[in-house]
Amino acid sequence: MKNYILIALIIFYLIGCNKKDEEKKWVFVFVPKLLDNPVFQVAWQGAQSAAKDLGNGKIEVQRFAPVKSDAVEQAQIIESLIEKKVDGIAISVNDADALRESIDKAVVAGIPVVTFDSDAPKSKRISFYGTNNPASGKTMGEYLIKYMGKKGNIALLMGTPGAPNLEERKNGLTDFLKDYPEIKIVAIEYCYDDVNRAVSGMEAVMQAHKNLNGWILIGGWGIFTPPPGPFSGKKPGEIKLIAFDALPEELDYVRQGYAQALIGQKLWGWGYESIRMLKEIKEGRQLPPVVDSGVDVVTNENVEEYAIKWKTGKF
Amino acid sequence: MRTKHLGIWLALILEVFLLTILTSSFGGDKVFESTFLNWSNLSQVIRALSFIAIMSVGQSLVIITAGIDLSVGSILGLSGVITSILLNNGLNIIFSITFGLIAGIICGLANGLLITRTKLPPFIATLGMMSIARGLAFALTGGETIRNLPTDFLLIGQGTILHIPIPIIIMAVFALIIGYFLKLTKWGRYIYAIGGNEEASHFSGVNVGRMKILVYTLCGFASGIAGVLFTARFGVGQSTAGLGYELDVIAAAVIGGISLSGGRGTILGAIVGSLLMGILRNGLVLLNVSAYWQQVAIGIVILFAVILDKKTKG
Numbered sequence: 001m002k003n004y005i006l007i008a009l010i011i012f013y014l015i016g017c018n019k020k021d022e023e024k025k026w027v028f029v030f031v032p033k034l035l036d037n038p039v040f041q042v043a044w045q046g047a048q049s050a051a052k053d054l055g056n057g058k059i060e061v062q063r064f065a066p067v068k069s070d071a072v073e074q075a076q077i078i079e080s081l082i083e084k085k086v087d088g089i090a091i092s093v094n095d096a097d098a099l100r101e102s103i104d105k106a107v108v109a110g111i112p113v114v115t116f117d118s119d120a121p122k123s124k125r126i127s128f129y130g131t132n133n134p135a136s137g138k139t140m141g142e143y144l145i146k147y148m149g150k151k152g153n154i155a156l157l158m159g160t161p162g163a164p165n166l167e168e169r170k171n172g173l174t175d176f177l178k179d180y181p182e183i184k185i186v187a188i189e190y191c192y193d194d195v196n197r198a199v200s201g202m203e204a205v206m207q208a209h210k211n212l213n214g215w216i217l218i219g220g221w222g223i224f225t226p227p228p229g230p231f232s233g234k235k236p237g238e239i240k241l242i243a244f245d246a247l248p249e250e251l252d253y254v255r256q257g258y259a260q261a262l263i264g265q266k267l268w269g270w271g272y273e274s275i276r277m278l279k280e281i282k283e284g285r286q287l288p289p290v291v292d293s294g295v296d297v298v299t300n301e302n303v304e305e306y307a308i309k310w311k312t313g314k315f
Numbered sequence: 316m317r318t319k320h321l322g323i324w325l326a327l328i329l330e331v332f333l334l335t336i337l338t339s340s341f342g343g344d345k346v347f348e349s350t351f352l353n354w355s356n357l358s359q360v361i362r363a364l365s366f367i368a369i370m371s372v373g374q375s376l377v378i379i380t381a382g383i384d385l386s387v388g389s390i391l392g393l394s395g396v397i398t399s400i401l402l403n404n405g406l407n408i409i410f411s412i413t414f415g416l417i418a419g420i421i422c423g424l425a426n427g428l429l430i431t432r433t434k435l436p437p438f439i440a441t442l443g444m445m446s447i448a449r450g451l452a453f454a455l456t457g458g459e460t461i462r463n464l465p466t467d468f469l470l471i472g473q474g475t476i477l478h479i480p481i482p483i484i485i486m487a488v489f490a491l492i493i494g495y496f497l498k499l500t501k502w503g504r505y506i507y508a509i510g511g512n513e514e515a516s517h518f519s520g521v522n523v524g525r526m527k528i529l530v531y532t533l534c535g536f537a538s539g540i541a542g543v544l545f546t547a548r549f550g551v552g553q554s555t556a557g558l559g560y561e562l563d564v565i566a567a568a569v570i571g572g573i574s575l576s577g578g579r580g581t582i583l584g585a586i587v588g589s590l591l592m593g594i595l596r597n598g599l600v601l602l603n604v605s606a607y608w609q610q611v612a613i614g615i616v617i618l619f620a621v622i623l624d625k626k627t628k629g
Contacts, residue, residue, distance in 0.1 A: 036554050041458045067453060068558065161606055190606035194558070195549050197596075200363035204600035207350045207359075208338070224460070225549035226469070233355070249462055249551060 025060045028278045029081055030271060031074065031091040033118065035065045038247055039267050040092070043116070045313055046271030047090070054279055061275060062086075071095035078102035082109050088282065090274035091125075092117035096164065099123070112281040116270040118165055119290075127287040129273045131265045133165050136295050137172025140216055140242045143261040143297065144183075148240040151182040152213030155205045159193045159219045166218050169244065173216060186212065191221050198222040202230035206239070217243035220262075223253045231258050246298045248310045254303045264296035264306070268315035322623035323572050323584060326616075327591050334598040351601055358480055362548070364593030365482040366391065366541040367560065368586055371567040372490050373423075373537025375585040376497065376530040378568055381510045381577025382437035384531065386426060387538045387564050389448035391557030394419045394542030396452045399461040399552025408468050415546075416539040422448050423535015427528030441531075445561065452554035461552030472547025482544045486586075489540065493533070494582035506530060510577030567592055570620045591620060 030047045032040035044063055051059040064081070066073035071094040079102055081089055089106060093099040093115060103113050103123040112126055119128040144154065156173075159166050177183050187205045191198035198221035206212055217223065220243050222230050231239070236257030243250060246264030253259035266273075270293075277287055298306045309315050331352070338351040350356065370387045377384045398415030402408065422444055429440040474481050497503040505526050508516040517523045546552050571588025573580025595616055599609045 036453045036456065036458045038458065038460050067450065068555070158606070187600075187603060188606065189600060190609075192559075195551075195553070195556070196363055196366065196545070199549070200359060200597070201600055203359045203363075204356070204597050207356045208601040208603065210350075224553075225551060247460075249460065 025058055026055075026087040026279070026282060027060050027062060028088040028090065028275055029086050030061055030063045030274070031077060031081075031089060032063070032065045033074070033092045033094050034069045035067055039117075039245070039265070040065070040270075042267040042313075042315070043270035046268040046273075046315070047275050048271070049268075050272040050275035050279075054276055059275065059279065066094070069094045071098035075099055075102040078106055082106050082111060085109075086111060088278035089113045090271075090278060091115055092270070093120045094118070096120040096122065112278055114274050114277045114281070114287075116274045117265075126281055127277050127289055127291060129277065129291045130270065130293055131165075131295060132292045133168035134172030134175070135292070136244070136263055136265075137169040137174075137218075138176040139295060139297065140169070140244070140261075140263055141173045141176035143242050143263075143299075144214055144216060144240065145180065147242070147260040148183075148214045150180050153184050153186045153209060153211055154214040154216060155187040155189065155202075155209065155212055156185060157198060157202060157215065157217040157219070157222050158188060158190045159221065161190055169218050173218075193219070193221060195221055195224050199225060199230045206230070206234075212239055214240040214242070217241070220245040220247060220250050223250050223259065225249070227253050227256050227258050229253070229258075246296060246306060248307070251298065251303055251307050251310075254298060254300055257300070260299065262298040264298055266293040266296070266315070268313075269293050322626065323570065323587050323591065323620055326620045326623055327587055327594075330591060330594060330598070330616075334594070334601070338598070338601050351598060354478065356597070356601075358475075358478070358483065360593055360597040361483050361486075361590070362480040363597075364589050365480075365486040366545050366548075366557070367563050367567055367593065368486050368589035369489055369537050369541045369544070370534075370560065370564045371571070371585040371589050372493050372582055373534035374564050374568050375571070375573050375580055375582055376493065376506060377437070377534045378565075378573050378575060379497075379506055379510045379577060379580055380527060380530055381513070381575075382430070382527070382530070383441065383565065383575075384423075384426065384534045385438065385441040385561045386422060386444035386448055387534065387541075388557040388560035389445045389452070390419050390422045390535055390538035391542040391545060391560060392452040392554055393422065393448040393455075394539040395546035395556050396455050396461065396552050396554050398543050399464055399546050400455060402464050402468055403461055403552075408465065411468070412471075412543050415543045416536060419535045419537075419539020419542060420532055421535070423532040423538070424528065426535065427531035430531065431524040431527050449554070449558075456552065456554045458554075462550075464546070464550055464552070469547050469550050472544050472549070482548060485540065485544060489537070490582050490586050493537075497582055502526065502529070507578055510579070512578075563592065566617055570617055588620075591616070 047061050051061040064077045074094050099120050100123040103125050106113050107124040115125050115128045117130045186209050189201040189205050191201050202222045241259040242261050244263050246262040250262055335349050335352040339349040394415040397418045398411050401411035426441050426444050429435050430437050505521045545556055567589040568585045571584035
């Protein structure tokens with residue numbers, strides 16, 4: 001008896017497989033820098049929605065990523081995807097040069113590749129969707145002027161030295177600040193993407209510079225912990241704070257007045273737009289090499305609206 | 316019997332002295348004012364390094380048996396994640412913390428069993444655990460940061476007793492207990508004996524396997540404590556918490572005079588080593604040294620401390 005059930009199951013399974021082959025789905029693979037990062041989680045939700053909205057059941061999205069940011073591991077993932085003959089790859093590269101060869105190989109093999117968030121401009125990738133980093137650095141500068149004025153001592157929080165997107169944001173900011181000679185950058189602190197080092201580093205900078213007027217966080221690390229975080233013992237707004245990203249944990253800093261503006265990236269779009277782009281390439285459309293996603297600026301005027309986006313997942 | 320770590324003390328005193336001088340402004344309203352040597356700065360600095368220090372106490376036991384534990388940073392992440400998931404599911408604080416600590420203990424126990432039963436070298440066994448514990452933390456959170464932890468829980472990481480941050484108190488109590496255990500009990504002497512000569516201790520009747528399981532379990536427990544405190548301090552459960560901390564922890568132990576070849580070192584040394592490194596990092600920021608040069612300076616101090624330690628050993 002048991003054997004019959006088993007055989008029946010196998011037959012059903014084989015029929016199921018054949019059916020799948022007839023329909024021929026497009027398999028698009030979403031490859032973020034690493035698995036565990038809230039921003040890529042949102043992007044992945046965007047990618048899944050795109051498959052649902054645009055695919056008519058013809059698009060399947062899968063996700064593969066290294067456990068931590070690792071260019072070599074990411075390159076291996078791309079190589080195995082080429083073997084698997086997937087229909088398209090959307091990737092945020094850990095290192096533009098290290099991934100170049102694998103991306104080129106995929107494109108040559110007829111698999112379209114688009115990049116999001118972090119680009120590999122010298123590769124054969126077809127298009128990039130993401131934040132214009134120099135422009136967003138400039139935006140941070142504009143909001144600093146708006147809230148702090150054209151004069152003051154500021155400090156910068158950076159992540160890991162050498163990360164190209166962070167350097168671009170920083171350069172966008174410092175270029176903009178050249179027109180404001182009375183704003184002085186008194187310290188640049190690197191936290192190596194570690195919350196503990198970000199908070200203790202910010203505390204140390206404020207110890208060393210009692211006359212600090214503003215903080216620019218090139219990435220949000222220092223305020224990933226609930227407020228007051230690094231600002232214990234300080235009044236909200238005493239030191240102006242402009243930070244990159246607008247994650248739920250950062251929004252409380254705006255609500256309580258510690259942060260004046262957050263520069264949110266189009267995280268949802270990273271996934272949604274990349275899948276749309278892959279679909280359009282498959283349909284034979286031409287795409288521009290770079291699509292600027294723009295940014296969302298969150299201040300105390302729109303913080304509640306933005307919080308709802310996080311709750312509902314609709315960006 | 317054991318060597319006194321004069322060198323490391325000298326280095327710490329020298330460091331504190333130099334930083335105090337360099338960050339001081341003389342004159343003005345107060346006769347003497349230093350941005351480094353004041354309680355608000357020091358308590359922040361020591362709280363930030365307390366996680367490393369607690370783990371380096373556990374790591375010291377392992378290193379004294381001539382072993383190594385690479386999984387401490389991952390266990391920190393896993394314990395923190397487990398505690399915060401349980402808290403978010405409404406389990407009470409005591410139980411949530413207990414389960415977080417148990418997770419640390421289980422990982423440590425697994426390390427110990429792997430090393431003694433399958434004879435895997437500690438480097439390999441704990442390297443595997445480093446990946447497993449981190450992987451579990453990723454899998455349990457599914458990439459989400461766990462937020463909105465109860466405020467009473469956060470007190471453990473953010474509160475103070477008599478102006479002393481609670482993580483510092485826990486660090487001190489843990490170090491005292493382990494220090495007492497290592498210095499004044501029979502089992503403590505066995506741990507040194509195993510590191511000195513494993514075969515000889517086996518033949519003189521020491522149950523080497525059991526002692527090794529014990530030290531790895533204690534090391535896992537220490538990482539569990541650090542994980543719970545870390546989560547309470549930053550108010551979020553993150554699977555990436557403590558990523559790469561194993562190197563800082565091992566460096567702190569080595570700076571503190573604990574010999575990687577086993578058999579030598581004290582718990583106090585591990586604490587002083589952690590202090591030396593944490594204070595240095597803070598001092599370099601206060602002195603406005605650029606991030607690139609900070610790395611260089613820390614490397615030099617590690618080498619300097621170990622050389623000084625070797626020279627001053629009788």
